[in-house]
Amino acid sequence: MKFTSNVISEALRCGNVVKFVHRQAIHDVKFKGYVIPARWKVLPVFTAAHLDPSLHRNPSDFNPSRWIDVKTNKKVSPFGGGPRLCPGIELAKVETSLFLHHLVLNYRWIVKEDTPLAYPYVEFKRGLALQIEPLLTDN
Numbered sequence: 001m002k003f004t005s006n007v008i009s010e011a012l013r014c015g016n017v018v019k020f021v022h023r024q025a026i027h028d029v030k031f032k033g034y035v036i037p038a039r040w041k042v043l044p045v046f047t048a049a050h051l052d053p054s055l056h057r058n059p060s061d062f063n064p065s066r067w068i069d070v071k072t073n074k075k076v077s078p079f080g081g082g083p084r085l086c087p088g089i090e091l092a093k094v095e096t097s098l099f100l101h102h103l104v105l106n107y108r109w110i111v112k113e114d115t116p117l118a119y120p121y122v123e124f125k126r127g128l129a130l131q132i133e134p135l136l137t138d139n
Contacts, residue, residue, distance in 0.1 A: 001097070006064035008096050009032035009076070013050045014062055018044045050076055108133045 020043045029036040036042060051059045055075045056066065066072050079086035086092075110131040 004065065004097055005093070006067035006102060007100070008093055009067050009072075010062055010064045012078035013056075013076045015044060016050065017046050018078065018080075021080060046077055050078070078105075103132075106135055106137075108135055 023042045023044065025036045025038055025040050025042055027038045049055060055057050056072075079089040079092075108131070112129050112131060
């Protein structure tokens with residue numbers, strides 16, 4: 001199950017659904033030489049951190065093994081963080097695990113050549129990059 005969890009985490013890092021959140025500065029904030037005045041809107045962009053080469057080695061590569069290092073968790077936030085952490089995080093991961101379990105056991109995948117784009121949302125130039133066929137089983 002650990003590898004499945006790593007695959008889910010890596011998929012969320014590469015193409016999470018929520019790309020940014022709306023926040024408002026409650027007081028003046030100094031950040032890297034800039035001042036963000038109180039009451040200004042701030043839009044933290046998750047994808048910027050998730051695909052930042054200074055935080056992730058080969059950030060464009062899908063590599064579930066990067067999650068073996070527990071420090072990776074602190075560099076990725078597909079469900080937000082702090083007091084506004086998504087309350088459905090664990091349910092989403094369980095549902096995704098069940099979906100992947102049945103997909104892997106019951107279907108054959110044929111990968112088509114395509115490059116997914118994650119700017120600003122995950123898109124495929126020529127549609128879904130997989131052809132999925134049910135496995136024939138004897139009942």
